[in-house]
Amino acid sequence: EAGVAQSPRYKIIEKRQSVAFWCNPISGHATLYWYQQILGQGPKLLIQFQNNGVVDDSQLPKDRFSAERLKGVDSTLKIQPAKLEDSAVYLCASKGSRGASTEAFFGQGTRLTVV
Amino acid sequence: KQEVTQIPAALSVPEGENLVLNCSFTDSAIYNLQWFRQDPGKGLTSLLLIQSSQREQTSGRLNASLDKSSGRSTLYIAASQPGDSATYLCAVSSFGGGQGGKLIFGQGTELSVKP
Numbered sequence: 001e002a003g004v005a006q007s008p009r010y011k012i013i014e015k016r017q018s019v020a021f022w023c024n025p026i027s028g029h030a031t032l033y034w035y036q037q038i039l040g041q042g043p044k045l046l047i048q049f050q051n052n053g054v055v056d057d058s059q060l061p062k063d064r065f066s067a068e069r070l071k072g073v074d075s076t077l078k079i080q081p082a083k084l085e086d087s088a089v090y091l092c093a094s095k096g097s098r099g100a101s102t103e104a105f106f107g108q109g110t111r112l113t114v115v
Numbered sequence: 116k117q118e119v120t121q122i123p124a125a126l127s128v129p130e131g132e133n134l135v136l137n138c139s140f141t142d143s144a145i146y147n148l149q150w151f152r153q154d155p156g157k158g159l160t161s162l163l164l165i166q167s168s169q170r171e172q173t174s175g176r177l178n179a180s181l182d183k184s185s186g187r188s189t190l191y192i193a194a195s196q197p198g199d200s201a202t203y204l205c206a207v208s209s210f211g212g213g214q215g216g217k218l219i220f221g222q223g224t225e226l227s228v229k230p
Contacts (some may be wrong), residue, residue, distance in 0.1 A: 006158075031215025042119075042204055042220040043159075048213070055213035091158060095215045101146045101166055101208070104218055106159040 002026065006092050006107035014115055018080035021110045025073070025094030031055075033104070034067055034077050035091040043091055049075065082114045117142045117209045121221035128195055129229050136190040136224045138205035143183050146208040146216045150179050150190050153202045153223070162203075163190070195228045202226070 005024040013019050025032050030051050035043035046065065048056040051072035060067070064083070069075040079086055089109040096102040118141045128134050138148070147166045151159040163172045163179040165188070171180040178191040192199060202223045208216035 031213075033215075033218060035220075042121075042222040043206075044220075045218065048215065048217065050213045050215055055215065056217060093159075093218070095218075101216070103161055103164045104149060104206070104208070105161065106151070108158040111156070 004092055004094055004105050004107035006090075006110055008110055009108060010111050010113075012113045012115060013082055015084055016081040018078065019082055019112065020076050020078045021090050021092075021112075023075045023077070023092030023107060025075070025092070026096075026105055029094035029096050029105075030072070031095040032069055032075050033093040033095075034075070035093065037089045037091055037109070039088070046077070079112075082112075084114050087112055087114045117145075117207060117211075117217070117219045119205060119207055119219050119221040121203075121205060121224050123224060124222065125225040125227075127227040127229065130195060130197060132195050132228075133191065133193050134195055134226070136192070136203050136205075136226070138188040138190070138221055140186045140188075140207050140219075142209060143186055144210040145183065146210070148179075148181055148188050149206050149208070149218075150177075150188075151204045151206065153204060155201075159204065192226075195226075197228045197230050200226055200228050 032049040034046045037043040049069040067077045091109045093106045150162045165181040176193040204223045206220045
């Protein structure tokens, strides 16, 4: 089966510009996660979806970050306006519909550089 | 609040050595624990998944153990090779993340295997 797809792979923008990342999870996977991974650190959860509803967005900087998952399939994560400290790899992951005990699969990530 | 810690942060060993990576977590209310490998500039590759009811899982030269009551897991790598050089991350699927579970990561251990 196809894995988790993310695009773009790389993005360079100037501060105060906006950017959007796209994620297509494994077909049929109900749970979708977005993570931010700063160089040298572990991934930090930004937002978790169950189908098209938000389960946890407690660590999402809502003044500049937004995310949606229309129809419970693809998801987009947007940053507007970007700051220098947003430079990181943004990872998308999905889990199957059998729930929390199933394996999580990750995409290749999008590396964002804000200059 | 679940916290995951990995020790050591970095490890360098000569080729052929057996080694152990450690992961600890503060809340034993977990569904499972997953070990991942991350190569520079890449996404996360799942190595092993241990359900909360299991004690260990094996795949090739890798063996992961789980002691839920003490909040610890270890990843044992036998006969290490230069190709094992990567960052190893552990993640726990914790209660409280809805149907999918809340996936919380440690900071990772950067492993370097010298020829």
